Amino acid sequence: MQIMDDFEDLLRLNMISGIGTITYRRLIDHLGSVKSILNCPKNILEKMPGIGPKIAERIVNGPKAADVDKEIKLAEKNNVKIVPFSSDQFPQNLKQIYDPPLLLYIKGDIIKSDTLALAVVGARRCSYYGLTQAERFARQLAQVGFCVVSGMARGIDTNAHMGAIKGKGRTIAVLGSGLGVIYPSENKELSEKIATHGAVISELPMSTPPNSRNFPPRNRIISGLSLGVLVVESTLRSGSAITAKWALEHGKEVFAVPGNIDSNYSRGTNQLIKDGAKLVEDISDIVEELGPLAESIHINDSEKVADIRSLTLNSQENKIFSLLSSTPEAIDDITVKSGLPSSNVASILMILEVRRLVKQLSGKRFVKA
Numbered sequence: 001m002q003i004m005d006d007f008e009d010l011l012r013l014n015m016i017s018g019i020g021t022i023t024y025r026r027l028i029d030h031l032g033s034v035k036s037i038l039n040c041p042k043n044i045l046e047k048m049p050g051i052g053p054k055i056a057e058r059i060v061n062g063p064k065a066a067d068v069d070k071e072i073k074l075a076e077k078n079n080v081k082i083v084p085f086s087s088d089q090f091p092q093n094l095k096q097i098y099d100p101p102l103l104l105y106i107k108g109d110i111i112k113s114d115t116l117a118l119a120v121v122g123a124r125r126c127s128y129y130g131l132t133q134a135e136r137f138a139r140q141l142a143q144v145g146f147c148v149v150s151g152m153a154r155g156i157d158t159n160a161h162m163g164a165i166k167g168k169g170r171t172i173a174v175l176g177s178g179l180g181v182i183y184p185s186e187n188k189e190l191s192e193k194i195a196t197h198g199a200v201i202s203e204l205p206m207s208t209p210p211n212s213r214n215f216p217p218r219n220r221i222i223s224g225l226s227l228g229v230l231v232v233e234s235t236l237r238s239g240s241a242i243t244a245k246w247a248l249e250h251g252k253e254v255f256a257v258p259g260n261i262d263s264n265y266s267r268g269t270n271q272l273i274k275d276g277a278k279l280v281e282d283i284s285d286i287v288e289e290l291g292p293l294a295e296s297i298h299i300n301d302s303e304k305v306a307d308i309r310s311l312t313l314n315s316q317e318n319k320i321f322s323l324l325s326s327t328p329e330a331i332d333d334i335t336v337k338s339g340l341p342s343s344n345v346a347s348i349l350m351i352l353e354v355r356r357l358v359k360q361l362s363g364k365r366f367v368k369a
Helices: 007-014 021-031 034-038 052-060 065-077 128-143 156-166 185-196 212-224 239-249 264-274 283-294 308-312 315-322 331-338 342-354
Strands: 081-084 103-108 117-121 147-150 170-174 198-202 228-231 253-256 358-361 365-368
Touching: 007 034, 007 065, 007 081, 007 103, 021 034, 065 081, 103 185, 117 128, 117 156, 117 212, 117 239, 128 147, 128 156, 128 170, 128 283, 147 156, 156 170, 156 185, 170 185, 170 212, 185 198, 212 239, 228 239, 228 264, 228 283, 239 253, 239 264, 253 264, 253 283, 315 331, 315 342, 331 342, 331 365, 342 358
Parallel strands: 117 147, 117 228, 147 170, 170 198, 228 253
Antiparallel strands: 081 103, 103 198, 358 365
16 A cells, blocks of 8 residues: 655545545555645546546645644644554554555554454443443453453443453554544543553544444444454444454454343344354453464564463463474473473363364374464
């Protein structure tokens, strides 16, 4: 994805309604740079595929230099950073989707370890069961090192963020409004807490009000930031279902918490399970599924994230598991390296094999599954 050198020109383009990643690519393919797009005559713009007279009009009569300067000052006043796609601060997970934002407004910080992230989403109108499960899963995920991503909406999203904070972990809220217009307004205090435990982000200009058309594109960012999506409670037609759809399009894992078959709040999650989402009862179900994905995640150029399947093991199980790799290791060598009694090692290996974490080869040699 090409990104222009002039940050202010990119910000100006992002402030124009209707200019998303796909439209941006079309324009860049034809005109070569953002400056050329902004200076292009209307009669040429409107003849380009996928542009038309309305978008051409918005570009020609769009924000000016003074509007961009006002936007930058408003962001600074609210302690918000504006991070373009080309920046090293732009989330790596989000760079991998086919339609990433041109830039992000970020209040707080997104750090390298936030690559190990899981989205926890669900309905605004939900049951007490849904609220407690959202908080429980988010708290436990945060405690074992996951960054919890959600949309800070009422209901499930709110409790997911609160659970991550209670778990003393990290959380990221993706808004369907600008960061100068916190929505819902009752979550303003929560947004400040999230910013100190992670980040509140949006691709929308600072003063953009919440609008129903903003939320489906917002959901692609929630999915894009995450290794998978956990849907806690939802109706058949809900924003959570859209997030799950984005996750599937992005090649991400979809998890769902089963619910009461008589409850309208659980019909969406139960349908997801019917359609192939993984049913989860505790975080070990998630860790087991995501383990192989985490093996390829790098926090930096030299440090690899530990296999997240180890997060649900006790200290002795983890000790044995950490000694294994894709290279076969004899049980006697494992015993010597671990310093544990041979009977303990044999029992632990059997437990790990039952849990499908290790595989036994001929000659009592073991590898990670």
